[in-house]
Amino acid sequence: MSNSEIPYGTLDLMVLKTLAVGPQHGYGIARRIEQVAEGALALNQGTIYPALLRLEQKGWIKSGWGTSDNNRRARFYTITATGRRHLAAETDSWARTVAIVNRLLATE
Amino acid sequence: MRTWLSRLLDLVLRRSRERRLDDEMQSHLDFLAEEFAAKGMSPADAKLAARKAFGGVDQIKEKYRDRRGFPAVTELAQDTRYAFRLMARERWFTAATVIALSLGIGATTTMVTILYSMNLRGLPFHESESLVGVTGERTPSQGPQIPLSIFEHWRSASRSFEVLSAEIGQPINLGDETRGTDQFAGVYLSFDGLALLRERPVLGRDFLPEEDRTGAASVAIVGYRVWTERYGSDPAIVGRTVRLNGEAATIIGVMPEGFAYPVDTQIWRPLSSFPNIQQTAQRPVQVVGRLARGVSAEQAQAELAAILSTLTTVPDADRTRRTIIIPLNETYLGTLFQPVTMMLMAAVVVVLLIACSHAASLLLARSATRSRELSMRSALGAGRARLVRQLLVESVLMALMAGVLGVAIAALFVDAFAREISLAGLPYWTHFSFDPALTAIITALCIATGITFGVLPAMQQSRTSLAEVLNQFGRSGMVSPRSKRLSTIMLVGELAITVVLLSAASALVRSSNVVYEADAVVDLDNLWEFRLALPAVTYPAGDAQRTFFTALEERVASAPGLESVALASQPPFNSRDYRGVVMDSTPVPDGSPLPQTQVVAIGPRYFETMGLPLVRGSRIEEVDAASRATSALVNERFAARFSGDADPIGREVVLINERVAGAPRQRFRIVGIAPPLRQQQQNGPNPAVYIPFLSQPGATASLIVRGKPQQFAAIVREEVRRLDPDLPVFNLRSLALVSYMSRFIFRITSTVFSIVAVMAIALSALGLYSLTAYSTTQRTHEIGVRMALGAQRSQVAWLFLRQTLRQVSIGLAIGMIGAIAAGFALQGLLVDVTASPPLMLAAIAGFVTLVALVAAVVPARRASRLDPVSALRRD
Numbered sequence: 001m002s003n004s005e006i007p008y009g010t011l012d013l014m015v016l017k018t019l020a021v022g023p024q025h026g027y028g029i030a031r032r033i034e035q036v037a038e039g040a041l042a043l044n045q046g047t048i049y050p051a052l053l054r055l056e057q058k059g060w061i062k063s064g065w066g067t068s069d070n071n072r073r074a075r076f077y078t079i080t081a082t083g084r085r086h087l088a089a090e091t092d093s094w095a096r097t098v099a100i101v102n103r104l105l106a107t108e
Numbered sequence: 109m110r111t112w113l114s115r116l117l118d119l120v121l122r123r124s125r126e127r128r129l130d131d132e133m134q135s136h137l138d139f140l141a142e143e144f145a146a147k148g149m150s151p152a153d154a155k156l157a158a159r160k161a162f163g164g165v166d167q168i169k170e171k172y173r174d175r176r177g178f179p180a181v182t183e184l185a186q187d188t189r190y191a192f193r194l195m196a197r198e199r200w201f202t203a204a205t206v207i208a209l210s211l212g213i214g215a216t217t218t219m220v221t222i223l224y225s226m227n228l229r230g231l232p233f234h235e236s237e238s239l240v241g242v243t244g245e246r247t248p249s250q251g252p253q254i255p256l257s258i259f260e261h262w263r264s265a266s267r268s269f270e271v272l273s274a275e276i277g278q279p280i281n282l283g284d285e286t287r288g289t290d291q292f293a294g295v296y297l298s299f300d301g302l303a304l305l306r307e308r309p310v311l312g313r314d315f316l317p318e319e320d321r322t323g324a325a326s327v328a329i330v331g332y333r334v335w336t337e338r339y340g341s342d343p344a345i346v347g348r349t350v351r352l353n354g355e356a357a358t359i360i361g362v363m364p365e366g367f368a369y370p371v372d373t374q375i376w377r378p379l380s381s382f383p384n385i386q387q388t389a390q391r392p393v394q395v396v397g398r399l400a401r402g403v404s405a406e407q408a409q410a411e412l413a414a415i416l417s418t419l420t421t422v423p424d425a426d427r428t429r430r431t432i433i434i435p436l437n438e439t440y441l442g443t444l445f446q447p448v449t450m451m452l453m454a455a456v457v458v459v460l461l462i463a464c465s466h467a468a469s470l471l472l473a474r475s476a477t478r479s480r481e482l483s484m485r486s487a488l489g490a491g492r493a494r495l496v497r498q499l500l501v502e503s504v505l506m507a508l509m510a511g512v513l514g515v516a517i518a519a520l521f522v523d524a525f526a527r528e529i530s531l532a533g534l535p536y537w538t539h540f541s542f543d544p545a546l547t548a549i550i551t552a553l554c555i556a557t558g559i560t561f562g563v564l565p566a567m568q569q570s571r572t573s574l575a576e577v578l579n580q581f582g583r584s585g586m587v588s589p590r591s592k593r594l595s596t597i598m599l600v601g602e603l604a605i606t607v608v609l610l611s612a613a614s615a616l617v618r619s620s621n622v623v624y625e626a627d628a629v630v631d632l633d634n635l636w637e638f639r640l641a642l643p644a645v646t647y648p649a650g651d652a653q654r655t656f657f658t659a660l661e662e663r664v665a666s667a668p669g670l671e672s673v674a675l676a677s678q679p680p681f682n683s684r685d686y687r688g689v690v691m692d693s694t695p696v697p698d699g700s701p702l703p704q705t706q707v708v709a710i711g712p713r714y715f716e717t718m719g720l721p722l723v724r725g726s727r728i729e730e731v732d733a734a735s736r737a738t739s740a741l742v743n744e745r746f747a748a749r750f751s752g753d754a755d756p757i758g759r760e761v762v763l764i765n766e767r768v769a770g771a772p773r774q775r776f777r778i779v780g781i782a783p784p785l786r787q788q789q790q791n792g793p794n795p796a797v798y799i800p801f802l803s804q805p806g807a808t809a810s811l812i813v814r815g816k817p818q819q820f821a822a823i824v825r826e827e828v829r830r831l832d833p834d835l836p837v838f839n840l841r842s843l844a845l846v847s848y849m850s851r852f853i854f855r856i857t858s859t860v861f862s863i864v865a866v867m868a869i870a871l872s873a874l875g876l877y878s879l880t881a882y883s884t885t886q887r888t889h890e891i892g893v894r895m896a897l898g899a900q901r902s903q904v905a906w907l908f909l910r911q912t913l914r915q916v917s918i919g920l921a922i923g924m925i926g927a928i929a930a931g932f933a934l935q936g937l938l939v940d941v942t943a944s945p946p947l948m949l950a951a952i953a954g955f956v957t958l959v960a961l962v963a964a965v966v967p968a969r970r971a972s973r974l975d976p977v978s979a980l981r982r983d
Contacts, residue, residue, distance in 0.1 A: 026132060027139035044163030045136065049129070050171045070142075074135045075128075 025074035170489035187501040212463025213514030234306040241439030242395040253392035268408035273298035274393040294375040312346035312361030320378040326357035331374035354834035368536035464561035469595040471565035503562025511554035607923025613861035620854035632844035675711030681850035687763040725780025740776035746795035792939030884971035892979030901972040912964035
């Protein structure tokens, strides 16, 4: 299970968490997720764009053009206040789910 | 909500957002390339690696687009544009499919339009949903109508109706000093019969309750047409005294323009003025009503049945007769669900299905050329659902185009039908035209058709995988074995259905011919009918009627210029009089209904006038005067049915009118065998008894005249006028017309089935042709190889013919079984013919095989003429 797919529904959470640190462009977000995963995730970087659109449509993030560190034009995404609330709620829920699954698996 | 708003915005800003996506992805790719370049790759390698890390740009774009806007809307517009482009490019294919479909849609639309116009379109009255007809279980004597006495009980006891009204339709003679006498369709009805429809006179007033009582002053309401055409729109018509059937009556109102309830009616009178209405409590009447608010038809029906069961004064047969409440429209037109209409509907739906399967196999055959394109689209990121939808949009668009053509075809057929049936007298609200509801039905039909024929090929085609198509064959245009099998199955089905339809059509045509031939024994072109109705006031009883008719007949017979004339109670081909039959002194069985025979009362020289010699025995007028009134003729069908092997001449027949309680039994001695002459309308030749007119005069009679109308029309009118100036002669019509109208049901069924069968065989032939043609192009390479190896041209042609013959023989085998099964269902509608005799089935099999071979031989021969070298070289 070295190069696993992204579990369904978790990409949103990863993106939100990444953005909670600070505004970032698509490439930056993808890079960051790959770094954290330390090569354990097979991420087609392109797949984050439909996710970004989804989050933006829900009002959890917003976007605007800006300039990157190396002076390249890029679209930057920022988490919104509702996005932060959602992230908090999802984080809790995720933690609970993991805890339940862990306990369940531990009972063997 | 937010998502929706954002999507809506996307729809408007499509272009700029598309650009934004491009820019964004490009910048991402640049970042990646930069990263790879920093790791020491060459710029070109870095770019490539960037794309790999990013994933399929186009697939992601497509996914991204799916989340934006309303994909359903944008893509539908896109699919439609694309489909139009494609159809324009493949003009011939499109035309072939559209024409095939338009036949099916045209046939179905015709039937739908007719049935909708006759049965489903709402009535032009306020709150017409609560208008109902109250009928009884059909009996030979009363039909679905209700005896007057029962109606009166219902009316006084029932609480389920706002209004309950009785009607009797009968022509009324309208005369006055200045304008002579004309006859109009008239209706006698309860005083609130017009109010029931929520219709009011535009001029004058409606009937008052007291005007519908015995002895009330005679009044009438006339139609708008009578008012404008006969009385020049004179407002003084209200209060004017006219003569109705010879009696003075006052016109009290004029109904609105266009109102002619129920059938082309122009004079309405209270039921109480119907002649002798008080003495004839058993008189069948049409009962119509308006249900009270909140009362359902079932509740009302239960209430009426309960009232009926408590009546002690009515005959048992009436008390136990089932009461049925139906929508008002069905009172006049019958229900939609009759064997004949269902059969016709089934026939057109079958054609539609054949057309669909034909269109589907065309689509499948084309899938060869489409598969490359579809694989390409799939490679570029179109999901399977998207591909299926794209293909369905195409087929629905073609179905809609076929719908336009089909409606044009249907308009012709509906028009022809409307002309035919207008002779039969439809309620005045029936009109055959389009309205929004009907248009919606037909559009839905087209869309359903498009989906039906498109869905199978679409599923089939969308399954093609990139690898299969682009690599497997390496050359264009191979149909997968799967879709070929599907086309073959559909074609075999088409052939089987064609056989069933041909066999049904042949049975109906033969049956219709039997009836036509039966009528053709009479010299129809020179025979005419006049109909007379004696008003009961001037001719109250049998004696007065007898005197009048005898005098009239003598006068007309002796008038110069007339070849021959005879009286009859009913014209031939249109008789409606039935009686129960008992032979000799057999006791009348209790309870069970008696076998029925047609009864016609005829005057002297009846059969001479018709130009038919007696089979044997004597004519009634040859019997000596003392026993003439109790002598009768029977036809051969009667003899076969009721007399068996015994000679009917000399036997006695007892005629019993079961509909009228206590009606006297009439006993006649059979003196001769009448020539075959069809009497019953919409039916084949049946048993008939001819009794002397003088033994049973009636208020109405027909005068059958042989000759040319220009010679005698004036004579007859003049003689009638001399006997009674108030009596108009009506219904001067040729027996050819009476016969024609009386064969309506045969004509319509045989015509529809013939058209449908021709469409079916044409579509099957087309299907065979295109399947064989495609099969030859698919196997061009193989043909080349075979020829190179020494196959003869005839062997190549046989290759394809053999395949066709196999399909045809399976289709025929299934079709034969179907035809025999359908024959059983059809037999009840046939006159004197067997539904599917073996010889006819054999002929149909031969015909279908021949057509199939002709359809297949053209492409097969073309294949055999191929030049082997070029066949091998062809891609």
